[in-house]
Amino acid sequence: MSKKTKVNAAILIIGNEILSGRTQDTNTSTIAVWLNSIGVKVEEVRVIPDIEKTIVDTLSYLKITYDYVFTTGGIGPTHDDITAQSVSKTFGIKYEIHKQAFKILEAYYKPGEFNDGRQKMCWMPENANLILNPTSGAPGFNVENVFCLPGVPSILKSMLGGLTNTIVGGEPIKSHTISLRTVESEIANSLTKVQNDNQDVEIGSYPFFHAGKLGVSIVIRSEDQSKIDVCNSQILEFVDAKKIEVVER
Amino acid sequence: MSKKTKVNAAILIIGNEILSGRTQDTNTSTIAVWLNSIGVKVEEVRVIPDIEKTIVDTLSYLKITYDYVFTTGGIGPTHDDITAQSVSKTFGIKYEIHKQAFKILEAYYKPGEFNDGRQKMCWMPENANLILNPTSGAPGFNVENVFCLPGVPSILKSMLGGLTNTIVGGEPIKSHTISLRTVESEIANSLTKVQNDNQDVEIGSYPFFHAGKLGVSIVIRSEDQSKIDVCNSQILEFVDAKKIEVVER
Numbered sequence: 001m002s003k004k005t006k007v008n009a010a011i012l013i014i015g016n017e018i019l020s021g022r023t024q025d026t027n028t029s030t031i032a033v034w035l036n037s038i039g040v041k042v043e044e045v046r047v048i049p050d051i052e053k054t055i056v057d058t059l060s061y062l063k064i065t066y067d068y069v070f071t072t073g074g075i076g077p078t079h080d081d082i083t084a085q086s087v088s089k090t091f092g093i094k095y096e097i098h099k100q101a102f103k104i105l106e107a108y109y110k111p112g113e114f115n116d117g118r119q120k121m122c123w124m125p126e127n128a129n130l131i132l133n134p135t136s137g138a139p140g141f142n143v144e145n146v147f148c149l150p151g152v153p154s155i156l157k158s159m160l161g162g163l164t165n166t167i168v169g170g171e172p173i174k175s176h177t178i179s180l181r182t183v184e185s186e187i188a189n190s191l192t193k194v195q196n197d198n199q200d201v202e203i204g205s206y207p208f209f210h211a212g213k214l215g216v217s218i219v220i221r222s223e224d225q226s227k228i229d230v231c232n233s234q235i236l237e238f239v240d241a242k243k244i245e246v247v248e249r
Numbered sequence: 250m251s252k253k254t255k256v257n258a259a260i261l262i263i264g265n266e267i268l269s270g271r272t273q274d275t276n277t278s279t280i281a282v283w284l285n286s287i288g289v290k291v292e293e294v295r296v297i298p299d300i301e302k303t304i305v306d307t308l309s310y311l312k313i314t315y316d317y318v319f320t321t322g323g324i325g326p327t328h329d330d331i332t333a334q335s336v337s338k339t340f341g342i343k344y345e346i347h348k349q350a351f352k353i354l355e356a357y358y359k360p361g362e363f364n365d366g367r368q369k370m371c372w373m374p375e376n377a378n379l380i381l382n383p384t385s386g387a388p389g390f391n392v393e394n395v396f397c398l399p400g401v402p403s404i405l406k407s408m409l410g411g412l413t414n415t416i417v418g419g420e421p422i423k424s425h426t427i428s429l430r431t432v433e434s435e436i437a438n439s440l441t442k443v444q445n446d447n448q449d450v451e452i453g454s455y456p457f458f459h460a461g462k463l464g465v466s467i468v469i470r471s472e473d474q475s476k477i478d479v480c481n482s483q484i485l486e487f488v489d490a491k492k493i494e495v496v497e498r
Binding site (some may be wrong): 015019020022025028031035045048076101118120154173186188190192196202219221224 | 264265267268277290293294347382436438439444
């Protein structure tokens with residue numbers, strides 16, 4: 001992928017346990033923060049069940065819509081782990097034993113322990129690039145712009161570092177936060193004016209409740225630091241005029 | 250909506266702060282657990298940015314695909330709160346001051362404090378049904394099968410109770426969890442056999458790491474308790490044969 005100014009991504013969380021509410025997804029935030037740091041902006045997240053047709057249909061759309069797609073979940077040894085076969089079907093690529101993955105897992109387990117269930121984790125789309133797993137052996141994999149990671153948060157985290165040089169990001173997205181001791185409705189009109197005057201900057205307003213006190217965090221995001229600085233000045237100007245206490249600037 | 254056996258829903262999380270990873274979404278799990286308890290199964294979650302066209306396009310698809318759609322975020326007083334106008338556009342309904350919402354907020358604020366920013370929270374699709382907010386005054390709203398809730402988790406939680414009688418669920422989805430002191434690859438083949446023998450039951454396998462020990466939780470889900478019981482027996486049978494320790498049954 002050649003260097004672009006703006007590079008985007010989608011995250012696809014595969015797993016009934018997130019949809020049932022049994023498990024709280026934390027991988028979205030982990031992946032999004034890491035991608036931001038290398039200049040990739042997450043523009044959509046979807047959570048879908050462990051159903052092959054749904055995975056294939058969703059991936060087919062996401063892979064042509066975004067520069068990168070990151071999936072989490074469904075690459076373990078059990079019957080509900082169907083991400084690898086679904087990715088093979090999405091790209092029309094043979095689903096087979098990946099020789100390098102086989103060697104890694106054969107070496108990882110004790111002799112005699114590399115059973116059928118564990119061997120399932122070597123089945124991948126033909127010629128997939130492996131994403132190495134420093135925590136628990138079983139690798140993830142990458143086909144074209146789709147990167148498949150496990151669902152267990154600690155294992156997923158340990159695998160991102162090895163991917164950083166594979167992803168070609170754009171300009172890193174910078175952000176600046178101003179936290180105020182106020183409520184949103186006190187600053188809404190003034191903030192709208194700043195947003196209207198700076199339409200290519202993303203300004204978000206987020207109420208918070210911390211240590212018994214209400215406040216609002218204003219987050220300014222752009223690839224261009226000078227544009228952030230302009231918004232920052234304009235915001236601090238109306239904040240001073242309104243005599244609002246600044247908690248963090 | 251007439252009583253059906255299976256009732257499904259989608260959740261639409263609206264907010265740049267989730268996509269940037271700045272904020273960890275917890276509303277999905279809150280809404281999903283509540284919906285399960287009243288017989289509604291969440292089949293898809295999407296997270297999208299504060300962009301009107303994206304909200305309108307996504308909602309237009311979700312509202313005809315699922316029995317219910319729940320949105321979170323974007324109903325506050327600031328410029329990035331555009332859910333109400335987007336829902337109006339989705340349904341082709343006039344976006345205007347909602348008289349009942351106006352009265353609620355006028356009474357909620359002290360005289361002179363009900364400013365323009367706060368009045369923005371009364372703008373809704375014409376004739377929307379209000380979803381009352383016992384925590385902070387500003388109501389959510391409902392148009393046809395779309396229910397719009399705020400993004401702040403504690404406020405959202407406080408509003409679900411009032412909705413319970415509005416949602417017509419199907420048979421409640423029952424679930425049973427068996428937690429084992431093992432790893433997935435030890436039980437994968439046996440569990441696949443149970444799933445194949447009971448294809449209309451959802452069996453999930455989730456590795457966990459707790460108090461320094463690895464384990465696997467098997468979750469069996471169905472509307473029919475007797476089917477859960479059959480799976481449970483079949484699973485405990487192979488667990489006993491393999492001499493695996495049961496942590497929770």
